[in-house]
Amino acid sequence: MKIKYLLDEEEIPKKWYNVAADMPTPLKPPLNPGTLKPLTAQDMEAIFPKALIQQEMSTERWIDIPEEVREILKLWRPTPLYRAASLEKALKTPAKIYYKYEGVSPAGSHKPNTAIPQAYYNMKEGIERLATETGAGQWGSALSLATCLFGLQCTVYMVRSSFDSKPYRKSAMRVWGAECLSSPSDRTNFGRQIREKMPDTPGSLGIAISEAVEDAASHDNTNYSLGSVLNHVLLHQTIEGQELKKQFDMTEDYPDVMFGCCGGGSNFPGMVFPFIPDKLKDKKDLRMVACEPTACPTLTEGLFAYDYGDTAGMAPVIMMYTLGHDFIPPGIHAGGLRYHGDAPLLSNLVHDGLIEATALQQTEVFEAATLFARTEGIIPAPESAHAIKPAIDEALNCRKTGEEKVIFISLSGHGHFDLSSYDAYNDGKLVDYVYPAELVKQSLAKLPKP
Amino acid sequence: MKIKYLLDEEEIPKKWYNVAADMPTPLKPPLNPGTLKPLTAQDMEAIFPKALIQQEMSTERWIDIPEEVREILKLWRPTPLYRAASLEKALKTPAKIYYKYEGVSPAGSHKPNTAIPQAYYNMKEGIERLATETGAGQWGSALSLATCLFGLQCTVYMVRSSFDSKPYRKSAMRVWGAECLSSPSDRTNFGRQIREKMPDTPGSLGIAISEAVEDAASHDNTNYSLGSVLNHVLLHQTIEGQELKKQFDMTEDYPDVMFGCCGGGSNFPGMVFPFIPDKLKDKKDLRMVACEPTACPTLTEGLFAYDYGDTAGMAPVIMMYTLGHDFIPPGIHAGGLRYHGDAPLLSNLVHDGLIEATALQQTEVFEAATLFARTEGIIPAPESAHAIKPAIDEALNCRKTGEEKVIFISLSGHGHFDLSSYDAYNDGKLVDYVYPAELVKQSLAKLPKP
Numbered sequence: 034m035k036i037k038y039l040l041d042e043e044e045i046p047k048k049w050y051n052v053a054a055d056m057p058t059p060l061k062p063p064l065n066p067g068t069l070k071p072l073t074a075q076d077m078e079a080i081f082p083k084a085l086i087q088q089e090m091s092t093e094r095w096i097d098i099p100e101e102v103r104e105i106l107k108l109w110r111p112t113p114l115y116r117a118a119s120l121e122k123a124l125k126t127p128a129k130i131y132y133k134y135e136g137v138s139p140a141g142s143h144k145p146n147t148a149i150p151q152a153y154y155n156m157k158e159g160i161e162r163l164a165t166e167t168g169a170g171q172w173g174s175a176l177s178l179a180t181c182l183f184g185l186q187c188t189v190y191m192v193r194s195s196f197d198s199k200p201y202r203k204s205a206m207r208v209w210g211a212e213c214l215s216s217p218s219d220r221t222n223f224g225r226q227i228r229e230k231m232p233d234t235p236g237s238l239g240i241a242i243s244e245a246v247e248d249a250a251s252h253d254n255t256n257y258s259l260g261s262v263l264n265h266v267l268l269h270q271t272i273e274g275q276e277l278k279k280q281f282d283m284t285e286d287y288p289d290v291m292f293g294c295c296g297g298g299s300n301f302p303g304m305v306f307p308f309i310p311d312k313l314k315d316k317k318d319l320r321m322v323a324c325e326p327t328a329c330p331t332l333t334e335g336l337f338a339y340d341y342g343d344t345a346g347m348a349p350v351i352m353m354y355t356l357g358h359d360f361i362p363p364g365i366h367a368g369g370l371r372y373h374g375d376a377p378l379l380s381n382l383v384h385d386g387l388i389e390a391t392a393l394q395q396t397e398v399f400e401a402a403t404l405f406a407r408t409e410g411i412i413p414a415p416e417s418a419h420a421i422k423p424a425i426d427e428a429l430n431c432r433k434t435g436e437e438k439v440i441f442i443s444l445s446g447h448g449h450f451d452l453s454s455y456d457a458y459n460d461g462k463l464v465d466y467v468y469p470a471e472l473v474k475q476s477l478a479k480l481p482k483p
Numbered sequence: 484m485k486i487k488y489l490l491d492e493e494e495i496p497k498k499w500y501n502v503a504a505d506m507p508t509p510l511k512p513p514l515n516p517g518t519l520k521p522l523t524a525q526d527m528e529a530i531f532p533k534a535l536i537q538q539e540m541s542t543e544r545w546i547d548i549p550e551e552v553r554e555i556l557k558l559w560r561p562t563p564l565y566r567a568a569s570l571e572k573a574l575k576t577p578a579k580i581y582y583k584y585e586g587v588s589p590a591g592s593h594k595p596n597t598a599i600p601q602a603y604y605n606m607k608e609g610i611e612r613l614a615t616e617t618g619a620g621q622w623g624s625a626l627s628l629a630t631c632l633f634g635l636q637c638t639v640y641m642v643r644s645s646f647d648s649k650p651y652r653k654s655a656m657r658v659w660g661a662e663c664l665s666s667p668s669d670r671t672n673f674g675r676q677i678r679e680k681m682p683d684t685p686g687s688l689g690i691a692i693s694e695a696v697e698d699a700a701s702h703d704n705t706n707y708s709l710g711s712v713l714n715h716v717l718l719h720q721t722i723e724g725q726e727l728k729k730q731f732d733m734t735e736d737y738p739d740v741m742f743g744c745c746g747g748g749s750n751f752p753g754m755v756f757p758f759i760p761d762k763l764k765d766k767k768d769l770r771m772v773a774c775e776p777t778a779c780p781t782l783t784e785g786l787f788a789y790d791y792g793d794t795a796g797m798a799p800v801i802m803m804y805t806l807g808h809d810f811i812p813p814g815i816h817a818g819g820l821r822y823h824g825d826a827p828l829l830s831n832l833v834h835d836g837l838i839e840a841t842a843l844q845q846t847e848v849f850e851a852a853t854l855f856a857r858t859e860g861i862i863p864a865p866e867s868a869h870a871i872k873p874a875i876d877e878a879l880n881c882r883k884t885g886e887e888k889v890i891f892i893s894l895s896g897h898g899h900f901d902l903s904s905y906d907a908y909n910d911g912k913l914v915d916y917v918y919p920a921e922l923v924k925q926s927l928a929k930l931p932k933p
Contacts, residue, residue, distance in 0.1 A: 036558070208909075452654035
């Protein structure tokens with residue numbers, strides 16, 4: 034049986050697909066966090082290069098990918114599409130399971146897909162350093178790699194819980210020449226403030242974003258870079274879904290259901306957005322399911338409302354599903370999924386009913402990840418494994434019904450830097466978290482009122 | 484510029500290439516460690532399956548690869564050949580540098596190429612468990628993966644210095660369902676004996692092999708499995724070089740010089756052996772250079788003589804380059820290169836002058852690895868990086884001479900589990916070792932006298 038569908042490097046897409054051009058309901062504009070009036074391009078120039086601001090605000094359907102960016106993407110792209118033949122056999126399912134594996138990138142995840150163009154545009158506009166935050170470390174690694182390839186410096190604020198549990202992530206960033214700090218850090222005013230108020234905090238993406246934004250805003254040669262949520266990030270990730278469509282053409286199958294993990298939103302939207310026109314124009318009966326942790330169930334339990342993108346209230350106010358900008362999720366092992374909000378583009382499509390969401394406990398996620406590793410070989414990142422569990426459930430259901438569904442898993446990265454989490458699972462030390470309804474209620478009471 | 488040369492999974496070789504058929508000087512037979520008389524097939528049956536014994540003794544040029552083995556190899560093979568365009572640019576060299584990357588396997592190195600067939604043949608002959616040793620952990624990971632895919636149990640004796648410095652390696656083996664013990668362990672008589680005599684020993688591959696052989700020989704349902712040195716291991720690795728020849732055909736280049744790291748010998752011979760007939764029959768002017776650490780310089784400083792394969796003198800006595808079977812190399816960061824001997828097939832070709840060798844200090848190796856990571860993206864395993872340093876030197880020399888040489892690096896694996904070693908390098912804590920001539924002299928005085 035053919036199990037690997039490869040594309041030649043010439044087939045890396047030449048354009049990014051902008052789903053904003055095809056949205057049934059237009060996006061509401063982002064707001065200036067100070068005035069709560071629509072954000073202007075100038076507002077953003079303190080921390081972003083002009084080319085990315087233009088992409089952020091664009092509603093053009095197709096946007097050219099610079100040739101210099103494609104050259105670097107060739108280092109690992111196109112990524113392979115796999116038929117999960119061994120997993121299917123273990124599950125005794127008539128379903129066909131496919132997965133596209135982004136862990137072949139040097140940083141081990143899909144994150145370089147946007148890190149590379151972001152570093153490129155900043156370099157082009159004369160910026161010397163990028164500041165960013167990272168949850169699990171996937172994004173920090175990716176930006177470290179990208180900045181070093183374009184000769185920029187890089188400062189990464191890494192959420193404390195991950196900084197402590199994933200020591201090798203910061204070692205990797207160091208190999209690529211970046212500086213990695215535990216957040217909250219003593220490098221920024223906001224970091225020092227939080228350390229004083231909450232000395233034992235596990236940190237959060239919201240806090241780390243505030244630190245990186247403050248760093249960028251207070252240094253002329255420095256810009257800020259974000260690995261999820263923003264429109265231009267999701268735009269860059271659409272090379273995934275475009276490749277995937279070509280690869281599905283090679284299989285002669287078409288997915289019935291697509292699963293991808295979802296934190297702030299980058300891998301999942303990148304994979305599914307290019308299928309949105311099929312659903313809208315060709316009326317394809319395709320389910321797209323965003324998979325999130327029960328400890329931070331933004332799409333399944335959050336409110337669709339305007340909220341700050343960060344904890345300090347320095348980042349733009351955006352219309353999204355949110356659990357409130359000062360909600361700090363428990364320190365689960367899928368650190369990359371601990372964000373209080375979700376990308377506006379994705380939130381909008383969920384609100385319009387085109388995309389679904391589901392939430393999972395970490396124990397069941399690691400159980401699924403282990404079965405995957407023992408059949409397909411690859412040890413998935415805990416984040417990615419959130420997409421495996423519901424795919425396995427779907428396949429087991431097909432065993433009952435006899436349906437030969439085509440199930441797709443977006444495998445966003447490997448778990449080589451997450452093995453202490455697997456140890457915790459194997460030692461029976463993983464804790465499952467109930468949705469902290471009361472905390473979220475308190476947090477949602479503090480939403481801005483534009 | 485085209486930088487990635489991919490083959491379809493159907494192009495995975497259907498036969499292994501046995502260099503024994505083309506050796507200018509025939510191999511001397513392995514000896515029974517008790518009697519020092521030529522080893523018989525029966526001698527080996529206590530610890531190996533019949534199919535592998537047959538391959539071990541075969542002089543057939545081509546040996547069929549079972550279809551079930553090829554099916555599993557498809558999970559990551561064929562591996563990509565890269566043009567190192569960014570590295571060339573950084574070196575301002577007219578040379579062309581290529582590397583074939585085996586780190587795309589789920590275990591992160593070339594080792595599954597033989598682990599898969601070994602597990603397969605043992606499963607076919609009714610064996611329930613495999614015992615093995617591992618240096619850096621690459622081989623232990625690979626066999627853990629292979630045994631779990633074929634439903635076998637696995638016990639790994641991991642050299643203590645690596646066990647302590649690479650904690651995530653054992654976590655990975657555990658994900659794949661294997662048991663990993665620090666060697667010398669208290670599980671075997673030999674291990675207990677060493678622990679009593681040398682409580683602070685960093686361990687060695689020779690000791691760990693003795694433990695695994697003792698475990699296998701004393702349990703009926705258990706066989707022993709080795710990741711380098713033996714003829715059948717090198718045989719299985721020749722899929723690498725066969726793929727590489729097809730890939731070089733795609734580039735329209737042909738290598739002038741090939742570099743590969745060499746411990747006991749598996750990745751390097753697997754990559755270069757299929758080029759031996761070009762050299763012998765077509766008189767190709769091709770240099771093949773085995774790269775080893777100065778701390779364990781078997782090919783560059785050892786004796787070509789009969790010696791025990793392990794420290795206890797339980798493994799077969801083989802004709803090879805050796806530093807003496809009780810030589811314990813310093814605990815360098817390239818744990819996979821700390822073996823006192825070298826594969827008989829490889830040793831024979833080195834002795835006949837067809838293959839060269841060079842030795843490197845670990846600091847210069849990590850410096851080269853860091854330049855590689857910052858240009859090509861991939862963080863190499865410390866072992867693999869031994870091949871990068873002399874390739875860079877060769878390319879720099881071409882800058883002086885203006886030669887457009889074609890330089891090949893065998894990149895055997897990634898360094899995701901070796902990041903504490905990179906930290907040691909970045910912290911300036913790496914120690915360079917002078918060749919311990921006196922120790923080796925003492926050790927060589929104890930060679931068996933057949």
